[in-house]
Amino acid sequence: MNANGRTTAFLIDLDGTMYAGNTPIPHAAAFVDRLRELALPFLFVTNNSSRTPEAVASHLREMGIAAEPGEVVTSSQATARYVLERGRGRRVYAIGEDGLKRALAEAGLELVEDEPDFVVQGIDRDFSYRKLEAAVRFIAAGAEYVLTNPDRLLPSDGKLVPGAGAISGSIREALWVEPTVIGKPSDRIMRFALERLSADADVWAVGDNPATDIGAGVAAGLRTALVLTGIATPDNAAEAIAAAGVTPDLVCGSLLELLERLKLGRQG
Structure with missing residues (x-):
């Protein structure tokens, strides 16, 4: 106390x-x-939107820090909750990695490649022009753009690497649109x-x-x-x-x- x-x-x-x-x-x-x-x-x-809570907890334990998956909250989980509660559809075009896609699917959302209600974007180390083109097309057609987190750079073993916010920059610049940001x-x-x-x-x-x-x-x-x-x-x-x-x-x-x-x- x-x-x-x-x-x-x-x-x-x-x-x-x-x-x-x-x-x-x-x-x-x-x-x-x-x-x-x-x-x-x-x-x-x-x-971090790329890892599942299980993967995060495992990473912590590998470094001697006691952790369980239920003690981990990720931007992907919070994003899935936001999309689910919006009540404007369950079809999602996801730009991201395993942690994001699993959180969306576990929330009961449908991952699709066309006619989504939402474009949800996190860090994606396989990001491509094809994904950028699809995101721009879907958002222009009325899909809501949701960003897991705005981090432009991430520290990684002594160096800085581009984060989800850096990818978001290309989408925002193409459409002059601001996403709904979920993460810190x-x-x-x-x-x-x-x-x-x-x-x-x-x-x-x-x-x-x-x-x-x-x-x-x-x-x-x-x-x-x-x-x-x-x-x-x-x-x-x-x-x-x-x-x-x-x-x-x-x-x-x-x-x-x-x-x-x-x-x-x-x-x-």
């Missing part, structure tokens, strides 16, 4: 917060273990995660990116903690926060420091 007598809960970013590519962030495993010891509710919330910094993915969390708690959004992780937390009305282990670092934190235009409630050098600042660390 915190000072208000309420449980503290966490929505935790992954890349840059729990791991960097295939390398665990220092103290990530200990942070999760401590939340479990204290029985504090938490979920991992990721903009939108509050849509956070509200979806809060439903899954099902906890009467003070919820902290924890992440390394002021623009996406902290922006989404602020948009959803959550407390926010920026950890300087990924996009934001001790060297660029002030500049990154200013550029994002949002101010986190806490700025911590590590996840261990976050536990200590919230008085959740081991005593003695």
Whole structure:
């Protein structure tokens, strides 16, 4: 319990917060273990649309971070929920990878190659001119354009690679159309995660990116903690926060420091 007598809960970013590519962030495993010891509710919330929750949990476990598929919320899952609740049809043209297509299918949506009600786009490392042409044609004909997440670049084992937002740029430029964005910094993915969390708690959004992780937390009305282990670092934190235009409630050098600042660390 915190000072208000309420449980503290966490929505935790992954890349840059729990791991960097295939390398665990220092103290990530200990942070999760401590939340479990204290029985504090938490979920991992990721903009990554390419992996299934099972694949994400497996990746975390490979790095020594305890995780189960039910503790993972992806932008693909939140996107599928959004499309299903729109009530304007179930036919979807999907530009994306296994995680996105499986989430859409598991929600009862129909993946089609023509006359869709929605064009849903995430990261797709097999993106082609044919897919671009089809997306433009379908959106121009009235399909709603939904983007899993707007990340233009992604960190990957020490380098930056194009993300879903980079692909989206070609579609937006062709039609001068803006998609409905589901992932961070939108509050849509956070509200979806809060439903899954099902906890009467003070919820902290924890992440390394002021623009996406902290922006989404602020948009959803959550407390926010920026950890300087990924996009934001001790060297660029002030500049990154200013550029994002949002101010986190806490700025911590590590996840261990976050536990200590919230008085959740081991005593003695």
